[in-house]
Amino acid sequence: MHAHQAQTDPVALIEELTNMIAHKLDVRIDEADITPTVPLLEGGLLLDSMILFELITLIEQRYEVVFPSDGLNTENFANLTVLAGHVNGLIAAKAGQGGRG
Amino acid sequence: MLAYAAFAQPLARIEAALAQLGVTDDSDPILFECANTVPGLLTLLALLTLERSFVLVPPPRPGLDLPAPAFCRWRLRTNEDADTRPDAPASFLRAEPIADHQPLPADSKLRSSRLLLRTSGSLGSPKLVVHTHDGALANACNTIERLGLRADDRVFIPVPVAHMFGLGAALLPALVVGASVEVLANANLLRYLERERSFAPTVAYSTPNLCATLVRPRAAPAHYRHVVVAGDKLSPELFAKLETIYTRVVSLYGSTELGVICAADPREAEGPRAATVGHPLPGVELELELELGTNPSAEGELVCRHPFPFESYVDASGALIQSPSGSSFATRDLARIHEGGLVELLGRCDHAVKRDGRLVALAQVERALERLPMVARAAVVVAAEQTPRGRAIAAFCVAVPGSSIDAAQVRDACRDSLPAYAIPDRVVELEALPLLASGKLDRHTLAQQLTPTPGE
Numbered sequence: 437m438h439a440h441q442a443q444t445d446p447v448a449l450i451e452e453l454t455n456m457i458a459h460k461l462d463v464r465i466d467e468a469d470i471t472p473t474v475p476l477l478e479g480g481l482l483l484d485s486m487i488l489f490e491l492i493t494l495i496e497q498r499y500e501v502v503f504p505s506d507g508l509n510t511e512n513f514a515n516l517t518v519l520a521g522h523v524n525g526l527i528a529a530k531a532g533q534g535g536r537g
Numbered sequence: 538m539l540a541y542a543a544f545a546q547p548l549a550r551i552e553a554a555l556a557q558l559g560v561t562d563d564s565d566p567i568l569f570e571c572a573n574t575v576p577g578l579l580t581l582l583a584l585l586t587l588e589r590s591f592v593l594v595p596p597p598r599p600g601l602d603l604p605a606p607a608f609c610r611w612r613l614r615t616n617e618d619a620d621t622r623p624d625a626p627a628s629f630l631r632a633e634p635i636a637d638h639q640p641l642p643a644d645s646k647l648r649s650s651r652l653l654l655r656t657s658g659s660l661g662s663p664k665l666v667v668h669t670h671d672g673a674l675a676n677a678c679n680t681i682e683r684l685g686l687r688a689d690d691r692v693f694i695p696v697p698v699a700h701m702f703g704l705g706a707a708l709l710p711a712l713v714v715g716a717s718v719e720v721l722a723n724a725n726l727l728r729y730l731e732r733e734r735s736f737a738p739t740v741a742y743s744t745p746n747l748c749a750t751l752v753r754p755r756a757a758p759a760h761y762r763h764v765v766v767a768g769d770k771l772s773p774e775l776f777a778k779l780e781t782i783y784t785r786v787v788s789l790y791g792s793t794e795l796g797v798i799c800a801a802d803p804r805e806a807e808g809p810r811a812a813t814v815g816h817p818l819p820g821v822e823l824e825l826e827l828e829l830g831t832n833p834s835a836e837g838e839l840v841c842r843h844p845f846p847f848e849s850y851v852d853a854s855g856a857l858i859q860s861p862s863g864s865s866f867a868t869r870d871l872a873r874i875h876e877g878g879l880v881e882l883l884g885r886c887d888h889a890v891k892r893d894g895r896l897v898a899l900a901q902v903e904r905a906l907e908r909l910p911m912v913a914r915a916a917v918v919v920a921a922e923q924t925p926r927g928r929a930i931a932a933f934c935v936a937v938p939g940s941s942i943d944a945a946q947v948r949d950a951c952r953d954s955l956p957a958y959a960i961p962d963r964v965v966e967l968e969a970l971p972l973l974a975s976g977k978l979d980r981h982t983l984a985q986q987l988t989p990t991p992g993e
Binding site: 505 | 724753754755
């Protein structure tokens with residue numbers, strides 16, 4: 437796992453999250469269906485509880501961040517655009533906290 | 538929020554709404570797709586209050602819609618959208634006639650005050666299990682004392698109330714004691730945490746899968762007294778993590794047929810609580826059917842005599858196919874009964890294989906292996922190849938740090954605790970056991986690693 441820059445390009449981050457869902461999770465979802473605005477849960481990709489948990493775990497490992505409990509809400513996981521914004525915030529906060537990020 | 542004193546009115550409105558939909562009093566069982574929502578709960582309570590016969594199922598998941606029993610005349614569901622108002626049943630109640638309905642004989646028991654539940658179907662096709670309303674309620678009341686439920690509790694139910702665990706161990710006991718109840722549909726980590734923040738439960742119900750997602754590093758909420766967990770045995774690590782969040786874990790054992798059979802006592806801090814499901818509930822008698830593998834004095838199939846058992850199974854036409862009343866029920870679960878009566882579940886009887894004409898429970902072999910000093914974790918699977926004793930069994934072992942697994946040595950060490958026919962034919966060292974996202978052992982991956990070895 438290599439270090440990350442303080443901010444990740446939002447477009448690149450969304451792409452990476454898309455790739456994560458399509459290829460790292462145990463789901464049968466066509467990558468083309470994972471748009472930046474499709475709902476991740478109801479009315480969209482319908483990620484089930486275990487898959488959602490895997491996604492959270494993958495994101496935390498990949499970006500070396502931890503979602504605070506109050507950040508784990510359905511709003512932050514509405515779609516990839518919103519989620520990428522939240523993850524970027526966590527990455528920036530971690531970088532700001534010290535270390536060379 | 539709906540106060541107990543205000544229940545009568547919505548229930549009466551639901552009765553009127555059912556009549557308006559044509560779901561009349563004199564008809565065959567209703568197929569009720571009950572969601573974990575306020576309209577779902579109100580409709581469920583109305584059907585119970587009206588002493589209607591109904592098949593209680595969760596709302597169908599996409600692609601997993603099981604066929605309606607032909608003896609049901611109506612499919613009833615509660616609608617969920619922005620316009621839904623719990624005090625206006627017409628806004629949420631939906632009924633449609635079942636197309637190929639086959640009426641029951643007029644004298645069928647199923648036409649009066651029966652509650653039918655589907656088994657989980659983990660053992661093949663799901664069966665329908667018949668309870669009387671009175672029996673199901675008595676079964677639920679039998680759990681209240683053990684689970685320590687009180688009127689001032691805030692009981693959080695994120696497990697389906699259309700299954701026996703959510704209905705008989707959670708919802709009905711909580712309502713009977715007059716506790717505050719919150720239900721959650723389609724539980725996941727996000728929704729659970731949101732609802733936990735707003736409801737501040739004192740008691741929650743959960744499954745091992747859901748628990749595995751909830752033990753993230755987080756500050757322990759101060760409001761929990763305990764969490765009631767049913768299903769597979771929790772690992773000691775998960776159990777310990779859960780106790781930091783929930784104060785106490787209450788392991789519960791039950792089935793669709795018998796409701797709650799055993800449950801740990803949340804007031805007891807001592808004893809092997811991580812490994813056992815507590816004592817049988819009042820009136821429940823357990824015996825072990827001792828034909829199995831090792832140590833015949835203490836392990837075998839759990840046979841249960843329950844004071845409030847199911848009435849029968851029912852076939853697709855609505856005919857009752859087995860009446861267990863007065864007799865013992867074989868649970869198909871392997872158990873050990875500890876001194877003092879604490880019950881430890883060892884696995885399903887189906888995770889067993891015949892060798893030398895005797896049944897070997899794979900879980901028992903795993904336990905024997907994990908008692909060896911060099912083995913940290915073990916998983917045993919049935920291999921494809923035949924041996925003179927029957928199908929080969931293979932053990933995958935993770936060594937304790939600083940140790941290694943020598944196959945011959947491990948097999949030899951097993952002889953102290955296992956009969957010859959239960960000794961694994963092959964022992965394979967792994968760095969870690971493959972796990973599913975749920976934290977459960979991935980037996981499928983293990984079995985795939987077993988390519989037959991020539992000469993063995």
